[in-house]
Amino acid sequence: DAGVTQSPTHLIKTRGQHVTLRCSPISGHKSVSWYQQVLGQGPQFIFQYYEKEERGRGNFPDRFSARQFPNYSSELNVNALLLGDSALYLCASSSRTSGASTDTQYFGPGTRLTVL
Amino acid sequence: RKEVEQDPGPFNVPEGATVAFNCTYSNSASQSFFWYRQDCRKEPKLLMSVYSSGNEDGRFTAQLNRASQYISLLIRDSKLSDSATYLCAVDGGFQKLVFGTGTRLLVSP
Numbered sequence: 001d002a003g004v005t006q007s008p009t010h011l012i013k014t015r016g017q018h019v020t021l022r023c024s025p026i027s028g029h030k031s032v033s034w035y036q037q038v039l040g041q042g043p044q045f046i047f048q049y050y051e052k053e054e055r056g057r058g059n060f061p062d063r064f065s066a067r068q069f070p071n072y073s074s075e076l077n078v079n080a081l082l083l084g085d086s087a088l089y090l091c092a093s094s095s096r097t098s099g100a101s102t103d104t105q106y107f108g109p110g111t112r113l114t115v116l
Numbered sequence: 117r118k119e120v121e122q123d124p125g126p127f128n129v130p131e132g133a134t135v136a137f138n139c140t141y142s143n144s145a146s147q148s149f150f151w152y153r154q155d156c157r158k159e160p161k162l163l164m165s166v167y168s169s170g171n172e173d174g175r176f177t178a179q180l181n182r183a184s185q186y187i188s189l190l191i192r193d194s195k196l197s198d199s200a201t202y203l204c205a206v207d208g209g210f211q212k213l214v215f216g217t218g219t220r221l222l223v224s225p
Contacts, residue, residue, distance in 0.1 A: 031211055042120075042203050042215030043160065056210050090159055094211060102148050102207040107159040 002027065004093050004108030012114045013081050021076045021111045025093030031055075032074040033105060034066060035090040043090055049074055078113075086115045117142055120206050122216035129223055133194050137219045139204030140186045148207040149187045151178055153200045154218065160203055164189070194223045 005024045013019055025032050031050045035043035048056035049068035068074045072093075078085055089112075092105035121140045129135045141149075152160035164171050166178040166187050177190040187206075191198055201218040208214040 033211055033213075035213075035215075040217070042205075042217050043213070045208065045212045045214070048211045050211075056212050058212070088157075088159075092213075102209065102211050102213055104148075104150065104162060104165055105211070105213055106162060107152075110159050112157075 004091055004106055006089075006091050006108040006111050008111060009109065010112045010114075012116065014116050015081055015083060017081050017115075018077065018079045019081060019113060021078075021089050021091075021113075022073065023076070023091030023093075023108060024071075024073045025091075026095075026106060029093035029095050029106075030072050031094045031103075032068055032072065033092045033094070034074070034076045035092065035107075036060070037088040037090060037110075038086070046076070081115045083115050086113060088112050118216075119143060119208070119214045120204055120216040122202075122204050122219045124217055124219060126220040126222050129194050129221070131194055131196060131223055131225055133223075134190065134192045135194060135221065136188055136190045137202055137204075137221075138186050138188050139206075139216050139219075140184075141204075141206045141214075142185070143206065143208070143214075144182075144185060145209070146207040149178075149180055150205040150213070151176075151187075151189050152203040152205060152215075154203055155200050160205075163202070191221075194221075196223050196225065199223045 034046040045058040149166035
């Protein structure tokens with residue numbers, strides 16, 4: 001079975017531009033989460049989506065937005081890019097969506113964004 | 117205090133050694149815990165979920181200590197291929213994982 005897929009794998013943008021990153025979850029998984037990982041740090045939670053609704057949001061500015069489609073794939077959008085947005089953007093999918101605790105999440109290969 | 121704390125290392129060990137990492141967390145309400153392995157410039161890969169009674173998978177053993185709010189990972193008989201960064205992740209509620217900065221392990225011949 002295919003794992004989580006993400007596109008593109010690498011991206012170079014300049015300050016002020018916007019970017020759209022895409023993610024397809026594992027077949028049968030309905031929950032998608034987005035994380036940002038800067039060099040030397042662990043991944044930081046950005047968003048969680050289930051059934052096209054935002055279910056969780058991390059401490060990121062409004063320049064970051066996302067959405068989920070009926071087929072459970074997802075897009076992460078970042079506007080007005082800053083140098084500090086350079087990072088590995090990871091998408092994770094999980095099968096369980098309800099309940100207060102966090103189910104096992106499986107990560108895609110990530111999109112490496114460089115902002116010049 | 118950070119929500120999840122790990123010693124960044126690096127831990128330098130010879131092949132065959134046993135090495136242990138600890139990870140402390142601040143949210144006593146956390147219900148699920150995970151160890152991920154991350155190779156350089158790759159995505160985190162799930163190594164183990166950590167259950168209340170501990171969990172063992174071959175050379176890897178994870179333990180949870182709720183009273184002291186830490187989880188541990190023990191690697192026995194280290195292999196060169198175990199060289200990686202080990203990320204501790206803790207349930208932040210509602211499908212949110214809170215990660216530590218990771219512990220770097222270097223296994224040498």
